[in-house]
Amino acid sequence: MILHPAIIALYLSSFISVALLIYSSSFAAMILRKWDIGSGSELQLSLERRTYLISVILSYLFFFQFLSLFLFIYTADNLHNLFTGSMCAAGTLNVNQYGYPVLVLKIVNFILAGVWLIINRIDISAHDYPLIKNKYSLLLFVAPLMIAESALQTAYFMGLNADVITSCCGSLFSSDSTNITSEIASLPSLQAKAVFYISMTLTLAAGIVLCYKNKGGLLFSILSLLSFVISVAALISFISLYYYELPTHHCPFCILQSEYGYAGYYLYLTLLCGVVTGIGAGIAGRFSNIKSLAPVILVIQKKLIIASLLSYGIFTAIVTLKMILSDFILEGY
Amino acid sequence: MNSRIEIQRNILDFTLSSLLRRKTKNAVLMVVFTIVVFMLASIIFFTNAVKREAVAVLQNSPDIVVQRLSAGRHDLIPADYIKTITDMKGVVSVKGRHWGYYFEPAASANFTLVVPDDGGEEGRIVAGKGVSRTMRAGDGDILPLKSYKGEWVVLSIKGVLKSDSELVSSDLIEISEKDFRKIFGIPKDRFTDLSVTVRNPKETLTIAKKIKDSFPDTRPILRSEVLRTYDSLFNWRSGLLLIIAAGAVLAFIIFAFDRASGLSAEERREIGILKAIGWETSDVIAFKFWEGLVISLSSFMAGIILAYFHVFVAYAPLFEPVLKGWAVLYPEFRLVPFIDPFQIATLFFLTVLPYTAATIIPSWRSAVVDPDQIMRSQ
Numbered sequence: 277m278i279l280h281p282a283i284i285a286l287y288l289s290s291f292i293s294v295a296l297l298i299y300s301s302s303f304a305a306m307i308l309r310k311w312d313i314g315s316g317s318e319l320q321l322s323l324e325r326r327t328y329l330i331s332v333i334l335s336y337l338f339f340f341q342f343l344s345l346f347l348f349i350y351t352a353d354n355l356h357n358l359f360t361g362s363m364c365a366a367g368t369l370n371v372n373q374y375g376y377p378v379l380v381l382k383i384v385n386f387i388l389a390g391v392w393l394i395i396n397r398i399d400i401s402a403h404d405y406p407l408i409k410n411k412y413s414l415l416l417f418v419a420p421l422m423i424a425e426s427a428l429q430t431a432y433f434m435g436l437n438a439d440v441i442t443s444c445c446g447s448l449f450s451s452d453s454t455n456i457t458s459e460i461a462s463l464p465s466l467q468a469k470a471v472f473y474i475s476m477t478l479t480l481a482a483g484i485v486l487c488y489k490n491k492g493g494l495l496f497s498i499l500s501l502l503s504f505v506i507s508v509a510a511l512i513s514f515i516s517l518y519y520y521e522l523p524t525h526h527c528p529f530c531i532l533q534s535e536y537g538y539a540g541y542y543l544y545l546t547l548l549c550g551v552v553t554g555i556g557a558g559i560a561g562r563f564s565n566i567k568s569l570a571p572v573i574l575v576i577q578k579k580l581i582i583a584s585l586l587s588y589g590i591f592t593a594i595v596t597l598k599m600i601l602s603d604f605i606l607e608g609y
Numbered sequence: 610m611n612s613r614i615e616i617q618r619n620i621l622d623f624t625l626s627s628l629l630r631r632k633t634k635n636a637v638l639m640v641v642f643t644i645v646v647f648m649l650a651s652i653i654f655f656t657n658a659v660k661r662e663a664v665a666v667l668q669n670s671p672d673i674v675v676q677r678l679s680a681g682r683h684d685l686i687p688a689d690y691i692k693t694i695t696d697m698k699g700v701v702s703v704k705g706r707h708w709g710y711y712f713e714p715a716a717s718a719n720f721t722l723v724v725p726d727d728g729g730e731e732g733r734i735v736a737g738k739g740v741s742r743t744m745r746a747g748d749g750d751i752l753p754l755k756s757y758k759g760e761w762v763v764l765s766i767k768g769v770l771k772s773d774s775e776l777v778s779s780d781l782i783e784i785s786e787k788d789f790r791k792i793f794g795i796p797k798d799r800f801t802d803l804s805v806t807v808r809n810p811k812e813t814l815t816i817a818k819k820i821k822d823s824f825p826d827t828r829p830i831l832r833s834e835v836l837r838t839y840d841s842l843f844n845w846r847s848g849l850l851l852i853i854a855a856g857a858v859l860a861f862i863i864f865a866f867d868r869a870s871g872l873s874a875e876e877r878r879e880i881g882i883l884k885a886i887g888w889e890t891s892d893v894i895a896f897k898f899w900e901g902l903v904i905s906l907s908s909f910m911a912g913i914i915l916a917y918f919h920v921f922v923a924y925a926p927l928f929e930p931v932l933k934g935w936a937v938l939y940p941e942f943r944l945v946p947f948i949d950p951f952q953i954a955t956l957f958f959l960t961v962l963p964y965t966a967a968t969i970i971p972s973w974r975s976a977v978v979d980p981d982q983i984m985r986s987q
Binding site: 328400 | 653656
């Protein structure tokens with residue numbers, strides 16, 4: 277275990293999140309069982325008041341979830357020189373088996389949290405809380421995942437032991453078997469480029485169809501999720517190489533460093549924004565037949581589609597410009 | 610869209626005037642919050658700056674240092690090891706180093722005696738700033754040191770080291786090889802340790818392994834290992850201080866929670882009136898959100914700015930002894946100001962997050978009160 281300030285901060289944030297989540301989940305369970313909008317009972321009134329609290333708690337929680345995703349990567353990156361053979365976050369996350377699962381869970385939870393906030397936003401725009409059961413079911417689904425994330429994160433940090441000099445000899449002789457691999461498997465670049473541009477084009481087309489013809493909401497959600505996964509793969513396969521100008525360094529984390537102008541932050545930000553609003557747009561479409569939502573749902577859906585397409589558009593534009601303007605030629609030999 | 614921003618702006622305006630109306634009460638909270646942030650920020654800024662300093666200094670240290678161990682303790686290394694190691698492929702050069710510690714009873718401090726690469730000039734030394742300061746001896750003065758036999762070796766100071774490297778050179782004395790052997794009684798064919806220069810950094814590990822195989826009684830120490838050990842040491846020290854400071858943070862959180870839940874009659878009436886004239890619960894929650902944001906962000910920034918001055922202008926008088934170590938000859942050095950977003954984010958998580966979490970439920974409770982109930986109870 278390493279007593280680094282950032283690790284203490286991440287522990288603190290995950291413990292607070294878990295406590296607030298358990299608190300919210302207990303009310304979510306009660307709402308699912310006892311909610312009756314037509315009733316004027318004491319219980320219903322107090323539940324209606326509670327929904328404000330839960331909304332506020334979760335908005336804060338999900339905002340911190342977003343920050344902690346980046347703090348986690350940054351911490352992993354910052355700790356890399358404590359481990360033999362590790363060059364950046366990729367190596368640190370590989371130190372024990374929990375590193376990558378924590379990262380994946382953090383991303384999944386971030387997306388789910390974003391979708392929850394979108395559903396919440398739609399729900400409170402109508403007078404009769406039409407989506408209350410959906411949103412609290414989703415909360416009960418997200419809560420265990422977030423608790424698992426905290427548990428795994430604790431296990432990950434507990435399992436980190438810096439390779440420091442011991443009194444008998446340098447560490448490399450006492451633990452030379454645990455050399456960390458910091459390379460990441462990647463797809464061949466030409467194929468990855470083709471798949472990346474095709475997926476972006478398809479998402480754009482689906483978004484336009486959904487916007488004008490109001491058809492294919494589910495397809496748009498699936499495509500935007502696929503585009504997210506493909507874009508991350510593309511980042512590893514070829515995009516990052518244009519930033520490093522090195523044909524061998526496939527690392528999705530180093531672009532977050534200051535040497536590359538913190539390029540990773542806006543690239544990941546646009547991707548995360550794209551996937552959350554993309555999935556949200558598809559889900560919003562499914563509620564269009566609810567009467568009390570009818571006047572607002574199309575407006576919200578349109579906004580979400582535009583936000584998603586804009587995010588992916590900015591991402592594609594930045595990446596394409598980087599590839600065109602760079603002196604680096606990837607398929608040059 | 611614009612009207613929504615306008616609404617929030619008005620709520621923020623109202624929040625500010627409401628905060629100003631209760632100046633003393635809010636000022637106390639902000640002062641305490643600022644002190645908490647200031648303490649944590651000082652710890653984090655100071656350790657990071659010292660860490661950077663150490664890394665910068667160690668960049669020039671040898672690729673591998675070879676020490677000999679005898680009965681588990683550091684021992685003098687025979688000169689004939691040099692030949693074998695020099696012959697290894699990939700090794701550029703091997704140098705025998707002489708260094709040691711000399712306890713000076715007059716100053717009750719340890720000096721570090723080092724023989725420079727060129728062997729030094731017999732009878733003359735170069736002293737570090739700290740040595741010159743404590744012994745009150747400058748250029749041209751005489752500094753007598755006692756040898757292992759109890760005889761005095763008289764040395765004259767030919768120069769004082771410049772202060773820009775004071776972190777490493779404060780307690781340093783550069784001495785000639787001959788005087789060094791005379792003071793410590795070290796035989797001619799022995800060195801303190803060996804410094805090995807390697808051509809290709811990627812081969813350092815292999816060469817270290819070869820040295821260990823050829824001389825099982827040695828311990829090769831890589832520069833990367835030294836850096837790593839320093840890194841963990843400073844992480845550990847700052848983490849430990851943070852854990853100790855956690856008590857203060859906790860006390861502050863309880864204070865903030867208590868303050869947020871114990872609304873005064875006046876505040877309750879204010880919220881009651883707001884709701885009676887048409888504010889929604891969500892508006893009151895927004896009002897409470899802005900209140901929390903104003904308090905926490907102002908205190909957070911004030912704390913950070915104070916910590917910046919404490920660490921980089923005043924050189925952290927509060928924490929220095931704990932974080933730097935226990936040497937008697939404290940070096941006086943200027944820390945290079947260095948703050949990155951990572952440190953700020955860590956601080957944000959350690960202070961603003963728990964404050965926010967502690968005030969969510971109390972502020973909701975005050976937002977959902979019934980106007981009718983409040984007015985009736987007045």
